[in-house]
Amino acid sequence: MNEFTGLFWLLSGALVLLAAAFVAVPLWRAWRGAADTGETGRAEANIALFRERKQELEANFAAGEIDREELDALLIELQKSLLTDVESAEPSEQAAGLDSSGREPFSWRSPASLAPLALVLVLPAAAWIMYQQWGQLEDVELMDQFQRTVQNENDVETARELVLSLGQVVQENPERPWAWYFLGENFSTLGMFDVANSAYRQAAERMREDEEKALALGRAVLTAYIMEQLRITPEIQDLIDNTLELNPDEPNVLQLLASDAREREDYDAAIGYWRRLSQLNPDSQTARENIAELQRLRAGDASDGPAVEVAVAVAEDLPLDPQLRVFVSARNAQVDGMPPLAVADLTVAELPARIRLDDSLAVGPFNLSSAESVYVSALVSQAGTANRASGDYFAETEAFPLENPPQPLELVISEIVP
Numbered sequence: 005m006n007e008f009t010g011l012f013w014l015l016s017g018a019l020v021l022l023a024a025a026f027v028a029v030p031l032w033r034a035w036r037g038a039a040d041t042g043e044t045g046r047a048e049a050n051i052a053l054f055r056e057r058k059q060e061l062e063a064n065f066a067a068g069e070i071d072r073e074e075l076d077a078l079l080i081e082l083q084k085s086l087l088t089d090v091e092s093a094e095p096s097e098q099a100a101g102l103d104s105s106g107r108e109p110f111s112w113r114s115p116a117s118l119a120p121l122a123l124v125l126v127l128p129a130a131a132w133i134m135y136q137q138w139g140q141l142e143d144v145e146l147m148d149q150f151q152r153t154v155q156n157e158n159d160v161e162t163a164r165e166l167v168l169s170l171g172q173v174v175q176e177n178p179e180r181p182w183a184w185y186f187l188g189e190n191f192s193t194l195g196m197f198d199v200a201n202s203a204y205r206q207a208a209e210r211m212r213e214d215e216e217k218a219l220a221l222g223r224a225v226l227t228a229y230i231m232e233q234l235r236i237t238p239e240i241q242d243l244i245d246n247t248l249e250l251n252p253d254e255p256n257v258l259q260l261l262a263s264d265a266r267e268r269e270d271y272d273a274a275i276g277y278w279r280r281l282s283q284l285n286p287d288s289q290t291a292r293e294n295i296a297e298l299q300r301l302r303a304g305d306a307s308d309g310p311a312v313e314v315a316v317a318v319a320e321d322l323p324l325d326p327q328l329r330v331f332v333s334a335r336n337a338q339v340d341g342m343p344p345l346a347v348a349d350l351t352v353a354e355l356p357a358r359i360r361l362d363d364s365l366a367v368g369p370f371n372l373s374s375a376e377s378v379y380v381s382a383l384v385s386q387a388g389t390a391n392r393a394s395g396d397y398f399a400e401t402e403a404f405p406l407e408n409p410p411q412p413l414e415l416v417i418s419e420i421v422p
Contacts, residue, residue, distance in 0.1 A: 057082055146173065146183060153186045156193060163193040174206075181210035185220055192227060201227040214250040221247040222256030229260055236264055253284055262294070271302040272366075279367065282349075286329065286388030292349060302364040309363040310372045310406045312346075312413065316382045317356035319418035322397065324384060326353035331390045332415070334361045336370070337377040337403035343368040344390070345375055352384060355417075372406060379403045382415045396421040 058079065065075045149166055156162045170187040174180060188203030201224050208220035225247060228240050236244070247257050262277035275298045282291035316332055318324060329351055333344035346365035350357060361380070363371040372378065381400040387393055399415040 054082060054085075146170075146180075146186075150182065150186050153189050156190075158193055160194060163190040166190045167194065178206075179210055181207045181216070181220070184210065185223075188220075188223060188227075192223075197227040197231050201231070218247050218251035218254045219256075221250070222254045226256050226260055229264075234264075234267070253280065255281060255284060266298065269301075271298050274298050275302070275367075283389070287327075295349065299364050311360055311362040312372070312378070312380060312406070312409050313411075314359050314361065314380050314382075314413045314415060315356065316359055316399075316415045317417070318352060318384070318397075319416055322418060324352045324397070326351065328352045329385050329388050330355065330417075331383045331385060332359045332361065332380070333383075333390065334372060334378045334380050336375040337379050338375070342370065345370055345372050345378065347390060375406060377403050377405045380413065380415065382417050384417055392421050394421055 061070070061075055061078050061082070064070050065072070070078070149169055152162065153166055156166070167187065167190045170183050170190065173183045174187060177183075184203050184207035188200045188207065191197070191200035191203060204220050204224035204227065208217045208224065211217040211220055221243060225240060225243050228243065229236065232240060244257055244261070247254050258277050258281050262274045262281070265271075265274035265277060275295055278291050278294045278298065282288055282295065285291065312334055314332065316330070329349065331347055331349055333347040335344050336342050344367060346361040346363070347367050348359045348361060348365055350359075361372065363373055366372070379401050381398060383390065383392060384397040385391075385393070386395050392398065397417050397420055399417045399419060401410075401413065401415065404410055
């Protein structure tokens with residue numbers, strides 16, 4: 005039993021005891037209350053009757069209805085009656101099965117007592133059976149090996165050790181998808197991409213959720229791509245299509261497609277894939293660096309088109325997180341609601357900066373060459389996206405013709421989006 009399994013059972017046992025306490029405490033209180041009522045409640049009622057009768061006799065004596073001798077005799081009789089009543093149960097209450105307060109006495113055999121006790125015993129057993137049927141206890145037991153795989157930084161010896169232990173797991177029970185998946189990860193670390201590919205496919209066949217299947221297939225795509233000397237064969241393309249059908253934003257496949265597009269010098273397609281990856285992880289430095297490099301490579305094709313030079317800075321009195329993303333964009337001034345014609349992406353820490361917007365920074369089907377006049381804006385995004393949202397800061401120019409842009413063009417970010 006590893007530490008994860010031990011913690012699991014410790015927490016499960018604590019929850020069972022807590023649930024049992026919710027039943028045991030009310031039953032214990034009911035039992036104690038019944039005992040108190042049966043032993044003291046009846047005595048208190050008899051004493052109260054004694055006092056009431058005594059007061060009546062004393063009132064009769066004071067009114068002259070009885071003399072002292074009669075009063076003393078009646079009080080003695082009343083005291084004897086009190087002693088008798090306290091020592092014995094009242095026949096009428098015993099016959100009715102009620103205590104002196106008129107309530108049904110507590111009994112461990114009554115349905116009200118047996119039902120909660122039965123639930124306390126039955127529910128843990130039922131939960132155990134259901135967890136054995138549908139739970140993931142086996143994966144919890146392997147969590148240590150899974151984490152070691154994730155944390156392994158290309159340590160060959162650790163990878164070999166994990167291959168042996170996980171290989172034994174799948175031999176004993178082949179229907180464990182995550183054991184297959186992490187076995188594939190360790191084979192990949194060892195450079196054994198053929199068996200890694202097979203392990204990933206075994207994992208995908210046993211995964212239940214579409215995104216999980218897509219994750220395993222995405223790793224299978226990568227290993228197959230490496231084995232084919234970084235070429236997308238028809239078989240790999242079919243595997244890519246199957247993966248994207250399960251999850252159109254599968255990161256492994258998008259990164260592969262971006263790399264392949266760059267090799268083919270299709271910089272627009274490569275930038276598009278990296279932008280999708282950047283949307284999935286707005287904090288990805290790798291995505292930003294690849295987009296910037298691809299834009300520089302594409303700039304050779306756009307050197308003859310229109311360009312706008314803009315100096316961007318943040319107001320001095322504006323405290324902003326240096327890691328917040330900044331989007332500098334040019335938009336068509338004559339058509340509302342269209343995507344930007346050019347976008348540069350940087351961070352607050354990189355400001356002040358001088359930006360050149362040209363056709364190489366196009367993000368959609370239209371570029372600067374498609375417009376006659378534009379306006380330029382700079383946005384500091386709290387959410388890491390290019391769309392304005394409440395709480396973001398921005399600056400924006402007036403519209404100007406691309407043939408004769410204002411010089412110098414400066415933007416100082418200071419306004420807040422309401």
